[in-house]
Amino acid sequence: xxxxxxxxxxxxxxxxxxxxxxxxxxxxxxxxxxxxxxxxxxxxxxxxxxxxxxxxxxxxxxxxxxxxxxxxxxxxxxxxxxxxxxxxxxxxxxxxxxxxxxxxxxxxxxxxxxxxxxxxxxxxxxxxxxxxxxxxxxxxxxxxxxxxxxxxxxxxxxxxxxxxxxxxxxxxxxxxxx
Numbered sequence: 194x195x196x197x198x199x200x201x202x203x204x205x206x207x208x209x210x211x212x213x214x215x216x217x218x219x220x221x222x223x224x225x226x227x228x229x230x231x232x233x234x235x236x237x238x239x240x241x242x243x244x245x246x247x248x249x250x251x252x253x254x255x256x257x258x259x260x261x262x263x264x265x266x267x268x269x270x271x272x273x274x275x276x277x278x279x280x281x282x283x284x285x286x287x288x289x290x291x292x293x294x295x296x297x298x299x300x301x302x303x304x305x306x307x308x309x310x311x312x313x314x315x316x317x318x319x320x321x322x323x324x325x326x327x328x329x330x331x332x333x334x335x336x337x338x339x340x341x342x343x344x345x346x347x348x349x350x351x352x353x354x355x356x357x358x359x360x361x362x363x364x365x366x367x368x369x370x371x
Contacts, residue, residue, distance in 0.1 A: 201370070210368050217363060218254040222247055225352045229345075241335025242345065246352055248328035253360045258369040261326050264357035270326025271353050274315040275346060278336025281311035285337055308337040 204211055229243060249271075252262045260266065285307040315333040319325045332349075335341075 203368075203370070207368060211370060214254045214257075214363075214367055214370060217359070218250045221250055221254075221356065221359060225355075228352070229348060241332065241339055242341075242349055245328040245332040245335065246349070246356070248331070249326065249353070249356060252326075252328070253356055254363070254367070255370040257360065257364050257367040259371075262360060264360055266324050266326045267329075267357050267360070268353055269322065269324030270315075270319050270329035271332060271349070273318050273322070273324060274329040274333035275336065275349070277311050277314045277318065278333035279346075281307050281314075281333070281337045282341075304338065308334050311337045 225246060226243065249267060252259060253267070256262055261270075285304050311333040312330050315330045319329065
């Protein structure tokens, strides 16, 4: 009896949906990890980028009816976060703001401050344009904190386009697992 309370009640009736949607998420992530490993070996992809995309894959494959799973929000949220993350990365490492480092707190926590600002701006701008996609906010932070290159950003964009296409293709065959 306790075991049945732990399991989602829908699982028994919709086992195939649960298995198929989980399989599609697994297959997608395997393909993305293979592509990342071949095309853009950077720490960002190993640490933050792939984790953010995996979170997006969960949303797309398990919460397919959610507003945040819509391709518009997926792609729009990441585009906003990518621009903000790249800009904040350059601000954090720009030599023209070195005078701020004379303030001890900023010198010690400057990258943390800029990273937090990147997340806050990503949340604000995604919300203003109605393009909220939570994993994208984390991606903006990763762009500030971790090393990356242009190839890795292109691979992320391609991975997200493939995920958006998968959402459109599988949406009619899927159900929300929430």
